[in-house]
Structures are given as C-alpha cells and as structure tokens.
Amino acid sequence: YLPRILAIGDELTGFGGAAMILQDVTKFRLLDDAKNNLVGTVSHELKSPLTSLRMAVYLLLEQNIGELSPRQRDLLETARDDADRLLRILNDILDLSRIESGRAALSRRDTPVRALLAEMAREMKPIVDDVGQRIEIEVDEAVTNVFLDPERIRHVFVNLLGNAAKYSPEGGVITLYARPAGDGSVRFGVRDQGAGIPGNEVPYVFEKFYRVPGQARKGAGLGLAIAREIVLAHGGFIACASKVGEGSDFYFHLPVAAPETQAAPA
Ligand code: ADP
Numbered sequence: 001y002l003p004r005i006l007a008i009g010d011e012l013t014g015f016g017g018a019a020m021i022l023q024d025v026t027k028f029r030l031l032d033d034a035k036n037n038l039v040g041t042v043s044h045e046l047k048s049p050l051t052s053l054r055m056a057v058y059l060l061l062e063q064n065i066g067e068l069s070p071r072q073r074d075l076l077e078t079a080r081d082d083a084d085r086l087l088r089i090l091n092d093i094l095d096l097s098r099i100e101s102g103r104a105a106l107s108r109r110d111t112p113v114r115a116l117l118a119e120m121a122r123e124m125k126p127i128v129d130d131v132g133q134r135i136e137i138e139v140d141e142a143v144t145n146v147f148l149d150p151e152r153i154r155h156v157f158v159n160l161l162g163n164a165a166k167y168s169p170e171g172g173v174i175t176l177y178a179r180p181a182g183d184g185s186v187r188f189g190v191r192d193q194g195a196g197i198p199g200n201e202v203p204y205v206f207e208k209f210y211r212v213p214g215q216a217r218k219g220a221g222l223g224l225a226i227a228r229e230i231v232l233a234h235g236g237f238i239a240c241a242s243k244v245g246e247g248s249d250f251y252f253h254l255p256v257a258a259p260e261t262q263a264a265p266a
Contacts, residue, residue, distance in 0.1 A: 033101075036097050036100055036101065037097075037101075039093060039097060040093070040094060040097035040098075040101075043090045043093040043094050043097070044094060046090055047087070047090050047091075047094070050083065050086055050087055050090065051087070053083060054080070054083035054084065054087060057076055057079045057080045057083055058080060060076055061073070061076050061077065061080060085218070089220045089222065092220065092222040092223070092226060093222065095155075095226055096208065096222060096225060096226050096229060099226070099229040099230060099233060100229055104152075104233070106149040106152060106233055106234065107149050107151070108147050108148055108149045108234075108258070109147070109148075109149075109150070110145045110146075110147055111145060111146055111147070111148050111150050111153075112144065112145055113139060113143050113144065113145065113146055113178050113186070114137075114139045114143075114144075114178075116150060116153070116154075117137050117139060117157075117176050117178060118137060119154075120154065120157045120158075120161065120176060121135045121137055121176055123154075123158075124157075124158065124161045124162070124165070127161075127162065127165055128161070128165050128174060130165075131165050131166075131168070131170060132170035132171055133164075133165055133168060133170070133171065133172045133173065133174055134173060134174070135161070135173075135174045135175075135176055136173055136174070136175050136176070137175075137176050137177070138175060138176070138177040138178075138179075139177065139178045139179075140177075140178065140179035140180060142179075142180050143178045143179060143180060143186050145256075146186050146254055146255075146256050147255070147256065147257055147258045148234060148254055149230075149234070152230045152233075152234075153188075153230065153234075153254075155226065155227075155230060156226075156227040156230050156231060156238075156252065157176070157188075157190070159223035159224065159226060159227045160190040160223075160227060160250045161174065161176065161190055162223065163190075163223060163224070163250070164190050164191075164192035164194065164248075164250075166217050166218075166219070167192070167194045167195050167215065167217065167248075168192045168193060168194030168195070168247070169193075169194065169195075172192060172193040172194060172247075173193060174190065174191070174192050174193075175189075175190070175191040175192075176189075176190055177189050177190075177191065181253050184255055184256050184257060185236065185253045185254055185255050185256060186253065186254055186256055187251055187252070187253050188251060188252055188253075188254065189249055189250060189251030189252075190249070190250050190251075191247065191248070191249040191250075192247045192248055192249075193246070193247040194247050194248060195215070195244070195245070196242045196243050196244040196245055196246055196247055196248055197212055197240065197242040197244070197248055198212070198244055199242075202240055202242060205224050205240065206224045206225060206227075206228045206238065206240075207221075207225060208221065208222060208225040209221040209222065209225075210225075224238075224250075227250075227252070231252045231254070234254050234255070235254075235255055235259070236252055236253045236254040236255065237252065237253055238250070238251070238252040239251060239252070
C-alpha cells in the first residue's frame with residue numbers, strides 16, 4: 001500500500017497530507033487485525049467445550065442410557081441441531097480468520113475443471129434434491145485445467161451452491177458453469193432462478209455477517225465472505241449479478257496457469 005498512497009499524497013496535498021493518510025490506514029489495519037485475532041481466539045476457546053457438549057447430546061440420543069420420553073427426545077434433538085449449527089459457525093469463523101491472516105497456505109495444482117464441477121454437482125445433489133431443484137453443468141470446451149487448490153475451491157462451490165438452493169423456490173434450475181474469461185482466466189459461476197438480491201444490497205453480501213434483511217433462512221452470513229477470501233488468495237475476484245424475482249449469478253475469475261516463476265539470472 002505504502003508507495004501508492006505516498007504518490008497520491010504527494011500529488012494532491014504534499015508530504016504532510018500523505019503522512020496523515022498513512023497513519024489512518026495503519027490504524028484501521030491494526031484495529032482490523034486486532035478484531036480478527038480476538039474473534040479467532042474466542043472462537044477457538046468456545047470450540048472445545050462446544051465439542052464435548054455436542055458429544056454428550058449425541059451419546060444421550062444414540063446410546064441406551066435409559067428410556068427417553070418423546071418430549072425428552074424432542075428437546076435433545078433441538079439441542080443436537082443447534083450444537084451442530086454453532087459448530088459450523090465457529091468452524092467458518094476460524095477458517096475465515098486463518099485465511100485472512102495468511103495462515104492458510106494454498107495447495108494448488110493443475111485441476112481438471114469438468115471433473116471438479118461434476119463432483120460438486122454429485123456432492124450437492126441430496127441438498128438440492130431436498131428443495132426440489134436440479135443442477136445443470138455447462139463447461140465450455142475451451143476450458144480444461146485450472147491451477148487451483150481443489151479443497152478450497154470446493155468450499156467456495158459448496159457455499160455458492162448451498163445458497164442457490166437455500167434462496168430459490170422449488171422447481172428451479174441451478175446452473176454450474178465454467179467458461180474462458182479472457183486475460184488467461186476462467187469464469188466459474190453458479191446461476192439460480194431464485195429470489196434475487198436488490199441492487200443496493202449486492203455490494204454488501206460478501207461482507208462478514210451481512211445478510212439481506214427480510215430473508216428468513218438459517219445462516220450466519222459468513223459463506224460469501226469465506227468464498228471471497230479463498231478466491232482473492234488465488235489471485236482472482238468474485239462478484240454477483242442479480243435481479244429481484246429472476247435470480248442471481250455468483251461468479252469468480254481465476255487465473256488458468258501457475259504464476260510465472262522468476263527466471264534464474266544467467
Ligand atoms: P448466509 O447464507 O449464511 O446468510 P452468505 O454469506 O452465504 O450467508 O450470504 C449472505 C447473504 O447474501 C444471505 O444472507 C442472503 O441474504 C444473500 N444471498 C446469498 N446468496 C444468495 C442467492 N443465491 N440468492 C439470493 N440471496 C442470496
């Protein structure tokens with residue numbers, strides 16, 4: 001950041017102004033880092049008691065510890081579902097803080113795109129079937145392999161496909177596609193025929209914990225923030241095109257090839 005801000009400051013206001021801008025940016029970054037560290041630490045501390053609490057509820061439900069009345073079973077099942085949900089949220093927060101702080105190294109390799117998308121469609125089929133929708137795959141024939149971390153990019157697709165299923169009515173088609181995007185990158189996308197997102201909300205949906213008001217679905221507002229961090233770590237970008245009542249297209253661009261390795265001096 002520093003050289004760019006100095007240059008802008010020099011041009012506009014002279015060195016004094018530039019120094020002020022620098023100080024502010026640093027302050028914000030430090031605050032942001034401190035906040036992320038705090039959230040990460042708290043989540044980490046919550047995880048182990050929650051894991052044993054969840055285990056206890058599972059044991060009560062699954063083992064023959066004693067006869068459960070229907071009311072007791074009902075309450076324990078609610079506790080189990082909520083513990084599962086909390087654990088998912090904590091894992092998402094921890095994942096996000098790892099990626100944001102650069103502690104999650106990518107393990108990239110040349111990955112066949114068609115196979116990856118087919119696997120995603122297979123994996124998400126039960127969830128999508130459950131809400132009466134189906135997935136169609138469209139891979140342009142010019143797209144073959146992309147240099148990416150398959151585990152991390154699978155996580156992006158799980159979040160995008162999960163949202164497409166969650167925010168679409170029954171009977172919709174979800175299109176999972178990949179096509180060349182120019183500049184040596186590939187555009188991956190998940191298009192749905194769902195509720196859509198009002199234009200003024202679109203810029204915020206990738207922010208942590210942001211949820212479009214009035215959508216009564218389960219979730220913590222972390223899925224898209226995680227997707228964005230993973231895509232940025234790959235040197236790509238993520239965006240959304242959406243129309244209320246027609247559907248949304250969440251897409252991301254990734255460079256096809258490994259970054260050029262520096263040629264050794266002769
Ligand atoms: P979550 O789904 O857990 O709330 P996300 O970060 O995945 O969190 O999404 C943020 C918000 O963006 C959602 O709460 C929802 O309001 C909106 N959103 C995401 N995907 C879609 C979609 N495919 N269609 C309509 N709205 C969506």
